[in-house]
Amino acid sequence: MKAWTRAHTLAAGAALIVLTNAVALAGAFLNRNAEAESRVTLSERELALPYGGYRQAEDSGLALQLNWRVLDEDPDSWNHGYARHGGQPAWLNAAHLATLGFDTTAGAATSEARQRFTRQLPRQVLLVLELEGPAWQQAVLRARENAARQTAAAAANPGSEQFAKQAEAGRRRLALEETHASRLFAIDAGLDADALRRRYPDRSRHLIVRGTVRPAERGRDGDHRLAGHVSQLAIAQVNVPFALRPVLEPLRSPPRPEPEQQAPRYEVQLAIGQRLEPWIERVTTLPER
Amino acid sequence: MSDQTKPLPARRQAQQRADEIRAFQAELARLEAAEVLALGKTQRQALADYHQSLLATYASAYDIDRDTRASQISLGMRVASFLGALALAASAFFLFYQFWGRFSEAAQVAILIISALGSLGLTVWVQGRDASGYFTKLAALVAFACFVLNISMIGQIFNITPSDKALLPWAAMAFLLAYACDLRLLLAAGIACVIAFVAARVSTWSGIYWLHAGERPENFFVAAALLLALPRLSLHRRYPGFAAIYRVFGLLTVFIPMLILSHWGQISYLDLQPKLIEGGYQVGGFAASALAIWIGTRREWPETVNTGITFFVLFLYTKLYDWWWDVMPKYLFFLVLGLTALLVLLILKRLRGVIGRSDTGERA
Numbered sequence: 001m002k003a004w005t006r007a008h009t010l011a012a013g014a015a016l017i018v019l020t021n022a023v024a025l026a027g028a029f030l031n032r033n034a035e036a037e038s039r040v041t042l043s044e045r046e047l048a049l050p051y052g053g054y055r056q057a058e059d060s061g062l063a064l065q066l067n068w069r070v071l072d073e074d075p076d077s078w079n080h081g082y083a084r085h086g087g088q089p090a091w092l093n094a095a096h097l098a099t100l101g102f103d104t105t106a107g108a109a110t111s112e113a114r115q116r117f118t119r120q121l122p123r124q125v126l127l128v129l130e131l132e133g134p135a136w137q138q139a140v141l142r143a144r145e146n147a148a149r150q151t152a153a154a155a156a157n158p159g160s161e162q163f164a165k166q167a168e169a170g171r172r173r174l175a176l177e178e179t180h181a182s183r184l185f186a187i188d189a190g191l192d193a194d195a196l197r198r199r200y201p202d203r204s205r206h207l208i209v210r211g212t213v214r215p216a217e218r219g220r221d222g223d224h225r226l227a228g229h230v231s232q233l234a235i236a237q238v239n240v241p242f243a244l245r246p247v248l249e250p251l252r253s254p255p256r257p258e259p260e261q262q263a264p265r266y267e268v269q270l271a272i273g274q275r276l277e278p279w280i281e282r283v284t285t286l287p288e289r
Numbered sequence: 290m291s292d293q294t295k296p297l298p299a300r301r302q303a304q305q306r307a308d309e310i311r312a313f314q315a316e317l318a319r320l321e322a323a324e325v326l327a328l329g330k331t332q333r334q335a336l337a338d339y340h341q342s343l344l345a346t347y348a349s350a351y352d353i354d355r356d357t358r359a360s361q362i363s364l365g366m367r368v369a370s371f372l373g374a375l376a377l378a379a380s381a382f383f384l385f386y387q388f389w390g391r392f393s394e395a396a397q398v399a400i401l402i403i404s405a406l407g408s409l410g411l412t413v414w415v416q417g418r419d420a421s422g423y424f425t426k427l428a429a430l431v432a433f434a435c436f437v438l439n440i441s442m443i444g445q446i447f448n449i450t451p452s453d454k455a456l457l458p459w460a461a462m463a464f465l466l467a468y469a470c471d472l473r474l475l476l477a478a479g480i481a482c483v484i485a486f487v488a489a490r491v492s493t494w495s496g497i498y499w500l501h502a503g504e505r506p507e508n509f510f511v512a513a514a515l516l517l518a519l520p521r522l523s524l525h526r527r528y529p530g531f532a533a534i535y536r537v538f539g540l541l542t543v544f545i546p547m548l549i550l551s552h553w554g555q556i557s558y559l560d561l562q563p564k565l566i567e568g569g570y571q572v573g574g575f576a577a578s579a580l581a582i583w584i585g586t587r588r589e590w591p592e593t594v595n596t597g598i599t600f601f602v603l604f605l606y607t608k609l610y611d612w613w614w615d616v617m618p619k620y621l622f623f624l625v626l627g628l629t630a631l632l633v634l635l636i637l638k639r640l641r642g643v644i645g646r647s648d649t650g651e652r653a
Contacts, residue, residue, distance in 0.1 A: 013465055017439070017462075024440060025398070058386060061445070239448055278448050
């Protein structure tokens with residue numbers, strides 16, 4: 001057998017590098033080559049600039065954080081307008097979880113059965129993200145009702161500092177919900193992209209992306225149910241192409257007002273390709289309000 | 290065919306032979322001083338010439354340590370090259386992050402591919418000029434880091450879904466550099482990639498998202514079986530030390546999950562009472578570490594024996610902690626630990642004696 005030489009090492013290593021890059025780039029090309037699977041126009045509310053600090057100094061790249069939310073079953077639960085750590089939506093019940101591959105056969109009647117369910121590990125699923133849909137309207141309505149309730153309570157308890165603070169917090173939450181919080185909500189999950197697209201045909205309002213769901217339980221006072229926690233998206237940050245960076249760079253550093261007074265400063269056209277991987281097609285600045 | 294006309298062995302084998310010659314010369318001097326053995330002048334000269342010539346050949350080809358002082362300096366060089374390799378790899382990462390945003394996507398991809406190819410070419414070039422192997426190690430680790438950076442950054446630039454499949458080409462590159470340049474550090478990197486990939490694949494068979502593979506420690510047992518089987522390939526006869534690294538990583542991939550499961554039974558795949566699972570893995574851990582000590586001793590694999598002893602003691606101490614930390618006064622608890630260490634020493638001493646006697650018997 002011929003001895004292994006340095007030329008062999010170089011040839012094998014170079015072939016490995018070229019082949020791996022070719023596979024990765026071909027995947028990116030296939031994702032973007034055909035017509036986009038969906039295309040939506042999001043604002044700074046849904047695609048936020050990264051926080052500054054030392055990481056910005058060490059990393060010259062720019063990626064926007066995809067802010068998505070879950071309308072929690074519990075109306076008192078509020079995630080401050082974004083849900084990078086996920087949430088437990090009402091639609092993700094035991095029957096739905098079973099279709100995603102989770103074993104729900106033991107039910108939720110006993111603590112052992114619930115424990116058996118919750119010890120299952122997260123699964124990757126396809127999530128439907130809806131922009132400015134009924135889930136968002138419901139979130140605004142909840143904030144409005146909460147503000148009205150807190151204001152009424154403060155009016156009924158004049159002189160109470162605690163009630164006054166709660167009323168102020170209610171107003172701030174409503175302002176956040178109306179002007180700053182993300183309008184992008186996870187509203188469904190499945191394993192078949194075509195089936196989900198048939199159910200949500202509007203490609204300019206419904207995105208299908210990869211994410212993970214983990215089992216959870218909900219309930220108190222003896223009423224226990226199996227639930228699912230939409231925990232994360234596979235791609236939570238979207239790289240900003242070099243050509244579009246000049247639009248966003250000037251917006252990175254200037255100091256900003258309180259979140260509830262912040263109006264979105266730019267719009268982004270986001271496309272999701274055939275492999276359900278996103279990319280930014282266009283960025284435009286919005287006039288100051 | 291004399292030794293000098295045979296093909297040169299790998300660097301580590303050459304160093305081992307040089308160390309044996311040094312030990313032989315020291316022992317010969319002692320035997321002559323004790324008048325047990327006396328070589329004639331011609332024999333002594335022939336032996337000295339032969340060894341000198343052999344050592345000179347090895348030294349010119351591999352830059353080996355010819356005496357104790359040289360080997361002490363070599364240890365320092367090994368440490369320096371390891372730390373330097375890590376620092377240079379980190380530097381390559383941060384250098385790219387610092388400046389990549391200033392280039393277009395096409396330029397970013399070109400820089401990444403060129404840096405991976407360039408660092409590979411540099412490694413091969415350095416290997417041809419570096420008899421000691423220290424500089425080759427530095428260059429090889431940078432080449433590996435550049436390739437890892439290349440693929441992970443392509444993923445970031447084009448928003449590609451993270452995949453465990455990236456671990457495969459990384460492992461292939463690490464193994465290529467490890468075997469081509471005789472580098473154990475790169476072998477360890479390749480093995481780590483293989484462990485992660487196999488565990489991720491095993492976890493996806495049961496529907497788990499691959500990034501959560503570590504939450505079911507049993508996912509690592511398949512990788513452990515592979516690693517423990519691999520050194521049996523004859524390929525490793527040409528790479529001294531490689532088989533030992535496979536065995537150590539194989540044992541770590543068995544023992545660490547077992548140690549975790551012996552304390553947190555609820556994260557097992559097994560649908561049993563957690564206490565029962567913990568008990569099973571405790572017994573299994575003791576049995577497996579004792580088996581590793583026995584096999585390692587029989588086959589003269591010191592690294593297997595040491596890993597087995599380390600985990601036997603770990604299993605024992607964690608169990609003693611569970612039982613007695615809360616109920617015993619601390620002086621008594623540590624006294625018990627000390628006494629168990631003495632017991633382990635006595636057992637190992639006895640084992641050494643038994644093996645020594647059986648070896649003598651076999652030779653007789």
